[in-house]
Amino acid sequence: MKASLRIASLAFWAASISPFSSATTIPLQQAQPALNCNRTCLETHLSTYLSALIAHDPTLLPTTPSVKYVENDQILPFTPSTGIWSLASTLGTYRHIFSDPSTGNVAAFTTILENGIGAIYIVRLKVDADGKLSEIETQITRDPTGAARYEKLGKPEDVWVQAVPIEERISRELLISQTNKYYSGLYEVGRWAADDECKDGRSVWAFK
Numbered sequence: 001m002k003a004s005l006r007i008a009s010l011a012f013w014a015a016s017i018s019p020f021s022s023a024t025t026i027p028l029q030q031a032q033p034a035l036n037c038n039r040t041c042l043e044t045h046l047s048t049y050l051s052a053l054i055a056h057d058p059t060l061l062p063t064t065p066s067v068k069y070v071e072n073d074q075i076l077p078f079t080p081s082t083g084i085w086s087l088a089s090t091l092g093t094y095r096h097i098f099s100d101p102s103t104g105n106v107a108a109f110t111t112i113l114e115n116g117i118g119a120i121y122i123v124r125l126k127v128d129a130d131g132k133l134s135e136i137e138t139q140i141t142r143d144p145t146g147a148a149r150y151e152k153l154g155k156p157e158d159v160w161v162q163a164v165p166i167e168e169r170i171s172r173e174l175l176i177s178q179t180n181k182y183y184s185g186l187y188e189v190g191r192w193a194a195d196d197e198c199k200d201g202r203s204v205w206a207f208k
């Protein structure tokens with residue numbers, strides 16, 4: 001059960017980094033510039049990114065001059081000597097890709113070896129209207145046991161890639177608001193820990 005819990009919590013992370021994290025900074029309905037990168041194009045960007053990563057060569061990527069690179073919550077210079085860019089040695093085989101052509105975002109959960117040691121690697125790329133990467137947001141979890149579980153799984157469970165019939169889909173806004181409850185819940189837990197009087201059950205945790 002532990003394994004599936006871990007995967008479920010990572011799923012929240014992916015849901016939050018893909019188009020959803022922009023919800024906190026950009027009004028949801030804001031008009032987007034026309035984007036020219038469909039799902040195939042986004043997946044190509046992702047695979048180019050991963051190849052460049054293990055080649056330790058950021059220059060193989062089309063990036064904007066002000067590309068924002070984030071690794072484990074820190075904004076870092078995007079150079080061959082930065083963090084995992086200097087350490088990644090081999091790509092793993094597990095890869096679960098989330099593409100969102102409507103916002104030019106693509107993200108993946110994957111596995112990677114750093115100096116031969118397995119880790120879980122999550123990445124989100126933002127492709128701008130000129131086909132350049134403007135944001136690279138990554139999380140590396142140095143957990144060889146977790147990485148081995150993904151490798152054993154081999155590929156994402158089928159349910160992830162089964163299309164939900166249109167009439168059964170919930171709206172993008174509802175998906176975003178449900179995901180954000182996870183974060184508001186975390187915030188409230190912090191408040192409760194700091195102040196007993198806050199333990200009044202105000203936060204809504206329901207994932208329906």
Ligand SMILES: *[C@@H]1O[C@H](CO)[C@@H](O)[C@H](O)[C@H]1NC(C)=O
Nearest residue numbers: 036037038039040041042101
């Ligand atoms: C994606 O875009 C490419 C290049 O514009 C095009 O050749 C391809 O047919 C498109 N694929 C899909 C599935 O629309």
